[in-house]
Amino acid sequence: MGKAAAITVGDLSDSYALLIRARLCCTATGRRRSADVVYRVGRCRTGCRVSLRDRLDAMKCAVLQRYWAIFLHGGKYPVNVLYRPGGKVLDVTMTTLAPEHHDFQLMCRQFTDKKVRPAVAQAEADGHQSEELWREMGAAGMLGLMTPEEFGGSGRDEVAVAIVAEELARAAGGIAIGPMVSAYMAGTHIVDYGTDAHRQEFSADVASGEKIVSIAVTEPGAGSDVAGITTRAVEVDGGYRITGRKMFITNAGLADIFVVGAKTDPEAGHRGITTFLVRDGAEGLSVGRPLPKMGWRSSDTREVVLDDVFVPSEDVVGGLNRGFYQIMGKFQLERVVLAAMGVGHATEAFQLAVRHVRERSAFGAPLLEKQSVRHRLATMEIEIDTARMITYLAAEQLRDAHPDAPRTVAKAKYHAAVAAARVVDDAVQLHGGSGFVEEGDIARHHRDIRILRIGGGVDEVQLDILSKAYA
Ligand SMILES: Cc1cc2nc3c(=O)[nH]c(=O)nc-3n(C[C@H](O)[C@H](O)[C@H](O)COP(=O)(O)OP(=O)(O)OC[C@H]3O[C@@H](n4cnc5c(N)ncnc54)[C@H](O)[C@@H]3O)c2cc1C
Numbered sequence: 001m002g003k004a005a006a007i008t009v010g011d012l013s014d015s016y017a018l019l020i021r022a023r024l025c026c027t028a029t030g031r032r033r034s035a036d037v038v039y040r041v042g043r044c045r046t047g048c049r050v051s052l053r054d055r056l057d058a059m060k061c062a063v064l065q066r067y068w069a070i071f072l073h074g075g076k077y078p079v080n081v082l083y084r085p086g087g088k089v090l091d092v093t094m095t096t097l098a099p100e101h102h103d104f105q106l107m108c109r110q111f112t113d114k115k116v117r118p119a120v121a122q123a124e125a126d127g128h129q130s131e132e133l134w135r136e137m138g139a140a141g142m143l144g145l146m147t148p149e150e151f152g153g154s155g156r157d158e159v160a161v162a163i164v165a166e167e168l169a170r171a172a173g174g175i176a177i178g179p180m181v182s183a184y185m186a187g188t189h190i191v192d193y194g195t196d197a198h199r200q201e202f203s204a205d206v207a208s209g210e211k212i213v214s215i216a217v218t219e220p221g222a223g224s225d226v227a228g229i230t231t232r233a234v235e236v237d238g239g240y241r242i243t244g245r246k247m248f249i250t251n252a253g254l255a256d257i258f259v260v261g262a263k264t265d266p267e268a269g270h271r272g273i274t275t276f277l278v279r280d281g282a283e284g285l286s287v288g289r290p291l292p293k294m295g296w297r298s299s300d301t302r303e304v305v306l307d308d309v310f311v312p313s314e315d316v317v318g319g320l321n322r323g324f325y326q327i328m329g330k331f332q333l334e335r336v337v338l339a340a341m342g343v344g345h346a347t348e349a350f351q352l353a354v355r356h357v358r359e360r361s362a363f364g365a366p367l368l369e370k371q372s373v374r375h376r377l378a379t380m381e382i383e384i385d386t387a388r389m390i391t392y393l394a395a396e397q398l399r400d401a402h403p404d405a406p407r408t409v410a411k412a413k414y415h416a417a418v419a420a421a422r423v424v425d426d427a428v429q430l431h432g433g434s435g436f437v438e439e440g441d442i443a444r445h446h447r448d449i450r451i452l453r454i455g456g457g458v459d460e461v462q463l464d465i466l467s468k469a470y471a
Pocket residue numbers: 181214215216217218221222223224225247248249250251293296301451454455456457458459460461464
């Protein structure tokens with residue numbers, strides 16, 4: 001390996017996501033190369049100059065090591081370097097991650113390349129991914145990030161969850177969403193609100209991918225309006241009897257356990273909802289056929305019917321009549337996951353587009369030589385970067401129980417989903433007719449991103465959350 005000949009760091013500014021331009025003069029494989037490296041440092045607020053300098057010093061080595069990794073591995077690895085000599089875009093990877101998160105991101109990306117990408121076509125055709133892939137995700141530690149170690153998880157954080165969501169979505173949204181729902185949108189109800197007995201029984205198996213969980217809240221007549229659900233849980237001797245219909249339930253055909261929201265006090269509106277654990281095979285529980293969907297074709301989505309299903313009192317999840325608050329609480333991570341998936345789709349689409357316009361010639365030259373094409377790519381990159389920054393900020397704030405977290409999460413969910421829609425649509429445009437061919441990756445990303453503006457709270461709900469503060 002060659003040595004770094006010089007590093008100078010300049011152009012410091014005090015913005016939150018600080019852009020540092022470092023000109024590295026490196027010696028690689030016996031030849032002298034130089035490159036502009038754009039490096040963003042998160043959490044650097046005004047007034048932190050000293051600690052920022054300290055951080056920079058500590059980071060110089062890491063920057064160089066990562067830069068060498070690009071040279072040595074042909075730009076294959078996710079690094080926080082955006083450009084290599086000649087200005088060719090290598091990647092648009094998040095740059096505010098702590099080193100341990102970078103390592104985790106690298107692992108997730110390698111997993112995705114090796115295990116997920118080869119499985120996409122089959123999973124899309126089957127309407128779900130294989131059980132084996134599910135277990136492999138578990139073995140790789142991708143499904144137990146919010147589960148404490150004592151219950152079989154790794155007890156990491158929301159940033160790590162966002163990383164998994166982003167990296168899996170780069171391959172396929174449908175493959176990403178099933179495990180994300182099981183581990184982080186449904187399984188976290190058990191982790192955070194279930195009893196020790198529930199956690200002992202389920203959490204390790206959910207983290208290992210052995211068991212799958214669904215969250216069943218939406219109904220044919222109530223989606224955004226969670227308080228409007230009509231599924232009823234009536235108290236009987238030893239437990240409750242639940243009757244109602246749930247719609248668009250992810251993993252319904254695969255699930256071992258359903259976390260079901262039902263009204264225990266219909267007169268009390270949102271204060272009368274309780275969540276229950278309903279086990280697959282419970283008498284009166286049935287699921288419909290898989291719903292054919294515009295996108296997310298490799299995820300299983302069905303109607304769930306509960307016909308007088310008995311649930312023992314021990315299987316109430318959390319507090320009686322606390323379900324609405326619990327569901328809203330868990331929506332926060334769900335929204336971060338969906339935002340991160342948007343970032344993943346957009347990043348992948350951007351890279352596909354860059355590759356395409358480099359290779360495709362028209363009017364006697366590669367498309368990339370047209371300024372309007374390059375400008376389109378530049379706006380796509382800006383959209384991705386801003387979406388990524390707000391998404392990971394939301395994940396950090398959620399982890400830190402920051403008071404701004406719900407608003408930042410709403411901004412991230414809205415912005416990443418809308419930005420992903422614009423970026424992926426632009427990528428289709430740059431692909432021309434080949435972008436419109438159904439089997440192509442780019443068309444699949446285009447199909448998959450549409451749900452991100454609907455699931456986990458529609459755009460309008462996110463804007464409602466934000467606009468309440470203006471009243
Ligand atoms: C593929 C897929 C998977 C899903 N997985 C699950 C799951 O696992 N579990 C689960 O419980 N649910 C799931 N859902 C349901 C999803 O969460 C809902 O579809 C979503 O919350 C929107 O509800 P809705 O479809 O009833 O739309 P509605 O609430 O009827 O909204 C329709 C439209 O009305 C407008 N609107 C709604 N509210 C407002 C408002 N406050 N202000 C202004 N306009 C508004 C918006 O334009 C909105 O798009 C899934 C849905 C899909 C499509």
